[in-house]
Amino acid sequence: MILLRRLLGDVLRRQRQRQGRTLREVSASARVSLGYLSEVERGQKEASSELLSAICDALDVPMSEVMREVSDELSLAELAQSAASQNTAPVRLEPVPVSPEDRVSLKSASKAVDVVAA
Numbered sequence: 001m002i003l004l005r006r007l008l009g010d011v012l013r014r015q016r017q018r019q020g021r022t023l024r025e026v027s028a029s030a031r032v033s034l035g036y037l038s039e040v041e042r043g044q045k046e047a048s049s050e051l052l053s054a055i056c057d058a059l060d061v062p063m064s065e066v067m068r069e070v071s072d073e074l075s076l077a078e079l080a081q082s083a084a085s086q087n088t089a090p091v092r093l094e095p096v097p098v099s100p101e102d103r104v105s106l107k108s109a110s111k112a113v114d115v116v117a118a
Contacts, residue, residue, distance in 0.1 A: 002077045006043030011069045013041040029058035
């Protein structure tokens with residue numbers, strides 16, 4: 001089963017680590033206990049929208065960017081889960097960090113597609 005709270009926690013942790021910040025620094029800035037932030041990052045606690053907003057503000061990262069990264073990881077996890085359930089060869093999918101400047105949205109008649117510039 002894919003747990004959204006785990007994916008969200010992973011993304012938040014990576015964002016924090018990319019900035020070279022500690023749990024203590026971010027928890028103080030977000031005004032949330034260090035222990036609770038740690039549990040959110042480990043996917044043990046479900047972050048409310050208010051808490052998520054405070055963490056994103058503390059990280060100076062738009063919530064939409066965090067949610068987009070979570071969505072990308074969810075898509076990869078669903079593909080891997082689908083492949084596993086169809087008894088196909090194992091597929092190892094890993095998210096590739098993409099900066100907002102590298103994203104381009106293309107709209108077709110049926111759906112919007114994100115394209116990453118290489």
